[in-house]
Amino acid sequence: MTSDKLADAYAHCAAMARNHYENFPVASRLLPARIRPAVTVIYAFARRADDVADEGDLSREQRLARLDEYRLQLQQCQTGESFDDPIFIALQDVITRHHLPIEPFRRLLQAFVQDVEKTRYADFGELMDYCRNSANPIGELLLHLNNAASERNLGYSNAICTALQLINFLQDIDQDYRENNRIYLPQDEMQRFGVSEQHIANRTTDFAMQGLMRQQIERARRLLESGAPLGLILGGRFGFELRLIIAGGARILKHLHENSRDAFARPRLTSRDKLAMMAQAALPRLSGRKRPGKPGGGI
Numbered sequence: 001m002t003s004d005k006l007a008d009a010y011a012h013c014a015a016m017a018r019n020h021y022e023n024f025p026v027a028s029r030l031l032p033a034r035i036r037p038a039v040t041v042i043y044a045f046a047r048r049a050d051d052v053a054d055e056g057d058l059s060r061e062q063r064l065a066r067l068d069e070y071r072l073q074l075q076q077c078q079t080g081e082s083f084d085d086p087i088f089i090a091l092q093d094v095i096t097r098h099h100l101p102i103e104p105f106r107r108l109l110q111a112f113v114q115d116v117e118k119t120r121y122a123d124f125g126e127l128m129d130y131c132r133n134s135a136n137p138i139g140e141l142l143l144h145l146n147n148a149a150s151e152r153n154l155g156y157s158n159a160i161c162t163a164l165q166l167i168n169f170l171q172d173i174d175q176d177y178r179e180n181n182r183i184y185l186p187q188d189e190m191q192r193f194g195v196s197e198q199h200i201a202n203r204t205t206d207f208a209m210q211g212l213m214r215q216q217i218e219r220a221r222r223l224l225e226s227g228a229p230l231g232l233i234l235g236g237r238f239g240f241e242l243r244l245i246i247a248g249g250a251r252i253l254k255h256l257h258e259n260s261r262d263a264f265a266r267p268r269l270t271s272r273d274k275l276a277m278m279a280q281a282a283l284p285r286l287s288g289r290k291r292p293g294k295p296g297g298g299i
Contacts, residue, residue: 009089010037013044026138030241036143038098041090042141046108048087053112054180063116070111078102100144104137119182124219126209127186128162135165146238148228153234159227160246166220166248170213170256173200174264189215213263217256232284251277 012270017040031039048108052058052066056153073085077092094100111134120228123129139157142150169184176182177200183190193215224246231243248269256265 006089006093009086009093009132010041012086013037013041015089016040016044016047030237030244032237034241035142035238037143037196038094038145041087041094042124042138044087045091045105045191046138049112050115051108053115060116064113065108067113067116071106074102074105074109094171098145099117102142107133107137115180115182121178121184121186123188124186127184130184131162131165131278132158135161142238146234148234153230156227156230156233159223160230160242160249161227163223163276164245164249166216166223167252167256170216170220171266174203175266177201185212185216190258203262203264209263210260213256217253221250221253224253231281240281243284244277247277247280250280 014037023154049070052063052070058066073083073088074091076083077088081092083089083092089259095102100291112131114130114133118130121130136158139161140149140154143153143157173185176184183197183200185195190212193212195212198204199206199209209286228246231239231246233239235240251273252267252271255269259265259267
């Protein structure tokens with residue numbers, strides 16, 4: 001493969017990262033420059049597979065067939081196959097250059113298959129199993145890129161990534177239901193609080209919905225806090241970026257907690273929020289550990 005073809009493949013992935021809005025920053029300039037290109041490639045791989053699962057007018061069978069092709073191409077990355085697809089040209093180089101494990105990529109694809117096949121979750125155990133595939137692999141790969149994938153760090157990372165995934169579910173309840181008929185709230189907990197699918201269909205915020213949301217918010221907060229030490233363990237720009245993301249998750253939880261009149265309103269981070277996040281990331285030992293809804297909303 002020519003160096004120009006590889007450079008074009010990386011540029012294609014970088015353009016995908018720039019041109020798609022995400023809840024949390026992708027390959028921002030706060031990350032170390034040496035891993036930024038690899039992060040954009042991992043993002044492009046996940047973004048396209050996610051679009052196969054969610055976007056367009058493909059049938060269920062067509063989506064699953066496309067994802068199966070994607071899985072085959074991933075396997076071929078390990079066998080030295082040649083690709084015309086820029087994402088897989090770059091991905092093969094990233095996996096080889098950084099000695100990345102293939103298993104996290106496989107689990108990401110499994111999560112996208114699950115998005116096609118499953119729209120309801122019986123209990124929190126099922127939801128955690130989904131997060132293990134949909135969210136945790138990203139943190140694992142970032143740790144491998146930074147040569148920091150110890151057992152302890154992986155445990156902290158999984159807690160953070162799962163918490164961030166749960167936060168995304170909580171802020172996108174209405175969108176997930178209306179666009180893809182998905183509910184990422186445990187069905188048994190909905191029943192326990194007296195919340196039905198009609199609450200979601202009609203955007204009903206009553207005492208039952210408020211109680212369910214408070215429980216979900218508190219659970220996500222505890223998970224986020226349990227992984228937060230990783231932001232102090234990891235130094236430099238990567239540690240700062242991680243602390244900033246954790247602080248952003250905490251601020252979103254704070255707004256979700258305060259949305260008592262409309263559980264379906266999507267939180268928006270204000271300039272004041274962003275300043276508070278920067279302060280927490282820069283001075284983590286001085287920012288305190290406060291729960292969502294309390295002044296400061298820190299981790």
